[in-house]
Amino acid sequence: MASVTIYDVAARADVSIKTVSRVMNSEPNVRQETRDRVLAAAEALGYHPNLSARSLAGSKSFVIAAFVDAALTMDHWRSERGADYLSRIQLGATTACREAGYHFMVELIDHATPRVRQEVGNLLAALHPDGVLLTPPSADDVVVLELLASTGTPFVRLGPENAAGGGLRFPTDDRAAAGKMTEHLVGLGHKKIAIILGEPRYAASRARREGFLAAMAEHGLSVPETWIQQGDFTFSSGVEAAEALLSLADRPTAIFASNDDMALGAMAAIAEAGLSTPEDISVAGFDDSSGGRFSRPQLTTMRQPLVEMAAFAAKSLIEGAVPVDCDQDVDADHLPASDLVVRRSTAPPRA
Amino acid sequence: MASVTIYDVAARADVSIKTVSRVMNSEPNVRQETRDRVLAAAEALGYHPNLSARSLAGSKSFVIAAFVDAALTMDHWRSERGADYLSRIQLGATTACREAGYHFMVELIDHATPRVRQEVGNLLAALHPDGVLLTPPSADDVVVLELLASTGTPFVRLGPENAAGGGLRFPTDDRAAAGKMTEHLVGLGHKKIAIILGEPRYAASRARREGFLAAMAEHGLSVPETWIQQGDFTFSSGVEAAEALLSLADRPTAIFASNDDMALGAMAAIAEAGLSTPEDISVAGFDDSSGGRFSRPQLTTMRQPLVEMAAFAAKSLIEGAVPVDCDQDVDADHLPASDLVVRRSTAPPRA
C-alpha cells in the first residue's frame, strides 16, 4: 500500500508532524504561512489522513452510525414509512458527514431477536461511533437506549414515540402537518371533510387526528362522528373506511387518510363505486410513500423532511452539540416542517 | 471510555495477548482448552476488539464500502430502478458483513461533479476498504474504476454496462429473466404477445428484447414487427406504445413492457380505451419498482435478486475471493436468478 503518511507531509513542508496534525484538524496556533505550506505539501503528495489511525490515537472515531430496523427495511412497502426512507436519511446524513470528514454508517438491526443487546453492544464497542441516529422503532427500543447511555454515546432520536429515554429528540410534527393538509383541503373550498384514522397505538395517529380536528374547528367546520373512520394504516382498512363513508347519506367531499396506503385504498373504493377522484371526492394521504407517486391519480400527500432532519441530526452529533446526558427536544426552529406535496388527487369540490 | 482491552482478556485467561489475538481471529495452533479459556474470559469481560486498532495494526480494515450514485438516490422514483434499491443492497451486504465481523458503509457519490476523483480518492485513502461494491452507474465510471485499480482495492460491479474496467462483474440476467417472463405469459396460454422496448442505449434493453424473442421463437410463436414497439423506459412512452398496439387490427392479448413504468403506462392506455387488465389484455412489467405494487391491478413483474447479489458480493470481497486484478464475470451458478413476481396484471387470455 505504502500510503503517504503525515511524516511525508511534515518533511516536505519542513515542519514537525504535530504541526501537520494541527493544520489537518484546523487547530489554532499555526501561522497562516505555515498552514499554507503544509496544505500545499499535503495536496502535492495526495495525503489523506488514515481514519483508523486518527480514531485510535484520538478520542473521536469520525463515524456516525444509524440504527435502522431490518424488518422495516425489508417490508417497508407494507409499512407506514415510504420506501425511500433509508435513501433519504442516507442522503442527508452522508452529506453532512462528508463536509466534516466524517463517515456515515447504517446498521440494520433486528429488534425481534433477543440478540439485540449483543449485536448493538458489539457494534458500539467495535465502532465507538461519535454519535448514533435512531429511527423508529429503534428510537424507542429500551435496550438500545440503555446501551447507548451506558457507553456514553450521544444520540438523536427521529420520531420517538416516547419522550423517556434521553437523547436529542426530533419529534415528528404530525399535528402541524395534519393541520397543513387540512388547510389545503379547506383552501380548495371543501367543508365536508372526513378522516381515516391510523393504528391508534401509534402516537402519530393520534397527533394527525388532533391536527385535523383542530384545523377544522379553527375554520368553524364541524366533523360528525360518522366522518371519523378508524383504520390501521393498511390498504384494505382504507378501502373499508371509504366504503363506509360512501354509504353515508351525507357524504363528505374530501377524505383525509392518515397515511398513503389507506389513501390508495380509499381511491380504490371510490373507483369501485363508480365515482372518480378528485372530481367526485378529493383524497389526501400522508407520508409520501412511493405508491402515491404512481397512483392514478397521483396522490396529494405530506412529506417528512427526512433529508434535512438527518442532515441536521448528523451535524449536531458531529459538532458535539448533543451531550452524553442530553434529554430534550430539538429547538423548534431547527425542526424543519413537513412539506405539502400537491398532486392530482385533490381538487375543489363540485359546485 | 476505559474499554476492556486484549491485555485484560490475556491476564484473565492467563495467556499472552498473542494467543488472545489468535483466538479472536480463528487462527490455528491453539489448543482447544486454551481457546475455550480465552473465549470465556472475553465473554466475561465483555471484550470486543477495537476496529480501528485492528485495521491499523493489521492489513485488513474490516470495511466494505458501496459507491452509489447520489442523484439516483434522490430521484430514484423516476429511474428505472426500484425505490428500495438501496435498502435491499444494504440488507444483503450488511447481513453478509456482520457474520464476518465486517462493516458495510455506503457512500453516495455525485458522478456529475468534477470532484469525483478527489472525493473517491479521499474515501479510499481514509477508509482503506477491503472491498468496494459498485452499482450502476458507478459500475461504469472510469474515474472510479481507475482509482480502485490504482489503490489496489478489490471490487465487484453490479450490473455493469461494459465488461471493460476489471473487477468481479455481476451481470444482470436480463436475457434469462425476460425469457422467464415470456414463459409465464406463454404458460398462461398467450400466443399473441407484444413487447415494449426500453431505451436502446442500455444494454439491459437489448438483452430483454433478445430474451423475449428467443423464448417466443422457442415456442414457435411469431412476433410481427408491429408488436415490437419502441419505448424509452418512461410512463408516457408506455402509454404511446400501448395506444399504437391497441389500434392494430390484429391486437396482441398480452404486452410485455421492458420496465414497470412503461407497463403502468400501458395499463393506463388500456383503461383509457375502455378495456381492462388483465381481462382483455395482460400486462407484464420488469424491475419490481414500487409503483407496480400499488397499481390497480397490481403488476406482474420481474425482481432482481438484489439482496442475494449484494450478500454474495460482500461475502466474496470479505473472503478475499476477488483478487486485486480480477477481471471476470461471477460464476454463473453463483449469480442468483431474477424472481418472477406474479400479481394481478396477467391472466389467461379470453377464450
Place this chain on the structure above:
DNA sequence: CAGATCAACGAAAGCGCGTTCGAACCCATG
C-alpha cells in the same frame, strides 16, 4: 531591563491491536 505572558512549534509517549521471530515444548526416531 528583569520578569511574565503568550503564540508557534517540536519531541516523545502512547492508542489497541497484528506481526515477526524466536523460544519452549511435545513426541518419535536412531
Place this chain on the structure above:
DNA sequence: CATGGGTTCGAACGCGCTTTCGTTGATCTG
C-alpha cells in the same frame, strides 16, 4: 540419550496518528 521435526506460545516492535508536555522566541508589563 541425543537429534529432529512439528506444535504451541510470548516478547517486542510498529501501524499512523493525537496528545501531553515541553521549548523557543516574541511581545508586553512596571
